[in-house]
Amino acid sequence: GENVEQHPSTLSVQEGDSAVIKCTYSDSASNYFPWYKQELGKRPQLIIDIRSNVGEKKDQRIAVTLNKTAKHFSLHITETQPEDSAVYFCAARTGGSYIPTFGRGTSLIVHP
Amino acid sequence: NAGVTQNPKFQVLKTGQSMTLQCAQDMNHNSMYWYRQDPGMGLRLIYYSASEGTTDKGEVPNGYNVSRLNKREFSLRLESAAPSQTSVYFCASSEQGPDTQYFGPGTRLTVL
Numbered sequence: 001g002e003n004v005e006q007h008p009s010t011l012s013v014q015e016g017d018s019a020v021i022k023c024t025y026s027d028s029a030s031n032y033f034p035w036y037k038q039e040l041g042k043r044p045q046l047i048i049d050i051r052s053n054v055g056e057k058k059d060q061r062i063a064v065t066l067n068k069t070a071k072h073f074s075l076h077i078t079e080t081q082p083e084d085s086a087v088y089f090c091a092a093r094t095g096g097s098y099i100p101t102f103g104r105g106t107s108l109i110v111h112p
Numbered sequence: 113n114a115g116v117t118q119n120p121k122f123q124v125l126k127t128g129q130s131m132t133l134q135c136a137q138d139m140n141h142n143s144m145y146w147y148r149q150d151p152g153m154g155l156r157l158i159y160y161s162a163s164e165g166t167t168d169k170g171e172v173p174n175g176y177n178v179s180r181l182n183k184r185e186f187s188l189r190l191e192s193a194a195p196s197q198t199s200v201y202f203c204a205s206s207e208q209g210p211d212t213q214y215f216g217p218g219t220r221l222t223v224l
Contacts, residue, residue: 104154
């Protein structure tokens with residue numbers, strides 16, 4: 001089955017810096033890659049996703065890039081703010097499968 | 113719209129007791145999921161229901177059963193709770209398949 005590795009497990013940045021979280025996947029047939037944000041004590045919420053037919057997607061301060069050849073995708077957050085502090089999860093899904101595979105999460109801490 | 117709701121929010125059980133976690137969605141979604149979240153382990157899929165009338169095992173189904181009662185409701189049952197089932201349980205739904213999942217607020221379960 002699919003295996004998703006997420007790094008780093010913890011990321012500490014100063015307000016205004018950029019943050020990058022990287023995930024690698026094993027199944028070359030995976031074609032959908034969402035990113036979820038989970039604030040402390042809250043539910044995970046989708047913040048951005050990308051499909052295998054595009055290489056990059058942006059939404060204001062966040063962007064996701066996909067490298068199908070290397071089988072990795074990354075979340076980029078620019079101009080970080082304290083409210084960006086949360087755990088971020090990546091996931092991968094193989095076409096036709098109902099089972100998404102999640103990474104273990106990255107705890108992002110943004111210091112004011 | 114309430115989105116995805118779960119009951120109860122908190123529960124403490126003794127080893128061997130049984131209970132049912134309730135989940136409902138009002139978004140007319142076809143697919144529903146049950147996950148457990150443990151520290152450092154990300155989200156692991158227990159069971160899912162691709163559509164009304166169907167259920168399938170996920171990554172960690174042992175010790176659990178599910179019922180897709182109707183299109184709105186998907187319940188998770190622990191027949192004989194064990195301390196290893198102490199976790200936070202999230203229900204999720206999606207229009208079709210695991211794209212863009214909407215999560216409920218979670219149930220924090222402790223088994224003594």
